[in-house]
Amino acid sequence: MTAISPPRGSGPLARREARLAWSMLLPTISIVSLVVLLPLLAVFWISVKPVTLSDLRPPAPIVREDLRGRPATAGDEADIRYRLRNSSQSKEIRDVVLSDVLPDGLDVRTLDPRCQLDGRQLTCRLGTWQGGFRDELRIPVTVGASYLDGGDVEASPPVIDGDAENVLTNLTFTTANFASIFDGGEFWTAFVITLVYTVAGTVGAMVLGLFAALLLNKSFRGQGVLRGLYLFPYVAPVIAVAFTWVILLDPFSGSINTLLVRMGVTAETINFFGQKPLALIMVIVFEAWRYFPLSFLFILARLQSIDSDMYEAADMDGASPFQKFWYLSLPQLMGILSVLFLLRFIWTFNKFDDIFLLTGGNAGTRTLTVDVYEQAFAVSNIGAGAAVAVVVFLCLVVFSALFFRFVSREEGL
């Protein structure tokens, strides 16, 4: 007799359900891996390769063809000329092969030793070209009548091919990128600036958001309007608001500076985005200004779901308004505040647009993300940019691990 036990393993229905689930997820998984995971691997790959911006175009052989001499009648002599060039000044190209179809009516008199003629198909093995290589290949021909009747030597474009070392795909690796970014204090400066920016920007946005949420946590006429208005900084495109701030705070003709000077607050105009500690402070202020709406929405949603019974009980016990905030609202909000802090921390850490548009990373505001761009495009050292990107990504992995540790309990993810 067999013992009765619950069914083990998955039944056919469960398997069918799982199959359906995976087939529904497949499109997402494939496109996400194509555009996210593949580039991520590529970043790691590039970060250990000596790639610069100019390497994106690998060296290639280049050929131009024309007919020299002015054949007028059948039997005249002329040269087919191939002008050859290596597009790269420094890198060699191996096994260059030129092939072309000669037009009718051109009869080859002597053939270059490197070339073979098979019917009208010309094939030349040109060997290895050094960087900056230039040459001419001439093939003397006798022009026949059929060519003079509208033949064109350029009608069939020559095909040229060769093997060139592509830095992106070969197997030379280097640690120079990481060495160069960690060399000198620059990286650590950027790292510290990023942390200051991230922490201060996040806290600023959250404090403003908490304040705004407390303001709007009661219903009155116009509450909806104000709520909509307070979301403006976040909803507007970043370019619009960033440029507005830049113009508003311009040291020569910005309204704020004019106002401050005319009111006698300062004697001289202040270069808000061009001075060392001030630029960082302004960028943080911008961050807090632009993202307070987000914290405000979050906190307001939580505030409105707090049970009012507790406040009534507190009233009975004689708690004052500040005590109610401190001992009731704040502990209730702690969960959402910590989630918000971690999320905003990660997002501010990743932020690129804002600083790039406001200061371009100058005046002591170069964060890691801006550094990626600067290394890759301003210094055109893509390898170094990728190395910084790898560091940014590793930081992110650490933060996300923290996030899931703390937040999954809160959100039930």
Added chain:
Amino acid sequence: MKALRSGYFTGAVLGAIWSIIAAWTMAVAVSLSAGSPAVPVATGCLAVGVVSGLGAAFQLRPIIVIALAVMAAFAAVVIGIGPLAAVEGGGSSIVVSASSLVLAVAIAGPVVAFMTGLPGGAMTRHEVEAAIIRFLTGFGYLFFTAIVVIPFYVMVMTSLKSQQELLLNPLDFTVDLSKGWDLFRGYGELFTRYRFGTYMWTSFYVSVVTVLVTLLFSVPGAYAVARLRFRGRKAFSRGILLIYMVPMIVLALPIYIAFSVTGLRNSIPGLLLIYPVTTIPVALYMLQGYFRGLPAEVEEAGLMDGLNRLQVIAKITLPLSLPALASVSLYVFMIAWNEFLLAFMLLDDPAIFTLTRAVTSLNSSEVPRQYLMAGAVVATVPIMVLFLGLEKFMTKGLTAGSVKG
């Protein structure tokens, strides 16, 4: 401590602090709207503030308190310590004097409101805190409204001013209506010379296609994660969130290289390949949260009645989740419309710029700032119209999707 809880003291202090805040706000408002700078004078402000605070503490009728404050301000103006003073070489003193009196009302009115219902003499802790909270509330409304409104006000007004007017007096934001249609010259230039009409259209269809593609991919994905049981479900939903947090700048580099090599750079299809991928994870995350909240019983009833899963999704789940779909679509539209980094890196050809990329190209010293700000307005207005028109959905989308920055 007890002595400090006197209504007279609280009233005077709140009145004094409020008077300074109100005076600075007023000064900035007068400067920015009339173009004639004014500065607050501490003595005058404090006098008006303390008068209104004490008046309120003495339980005078509000109208009398306001009248007292206005009289105090008038006296101060006459003596020359007026709450507001014109700055040398700028602004008419009449405007400033008039605004001094308005300021008096702006000080006294709120102060009376802070102190309503409070006794003049000894107050309890509750009463003091209530007064302080009312004060903070008033300050909060003023503060947030100012910081939000001023940049947008300056943005719109700058777009209506010529370069010369701007350099002549950067404070003067008054609109010269006599110029008529010439006021909108910046916009005219943008749409004729700078082809902003094309860019707007590009931005629009790029955003719409992004929304459609995103929904196409994320609806089945979200449904599978929310409803179907399969091994690795939890890992998948976490993985999505994790991918969502990968900074774009990290991906932008290899994407730039790959697109340069394959020739997808500088093309709209290239952009359309990337944009949905940046939004699919968040859309999936938002939608699966919503799908989970739908009652499973309705769908099971559908299954019992002989529909298969796909029919259940099409006939039951999607119609029920239209509001969520609207929120997600709006949110994704907003992300795509506002996107800057990828457009900036991948597009060089002025023929296919998106709006954000085009506005960036106006940021040069050769282009008048009027045009730059007009461009900013053009980029902002459509998204604002959408936002204000569909605020309910948008707010929901922002809250649900705000794992994104």
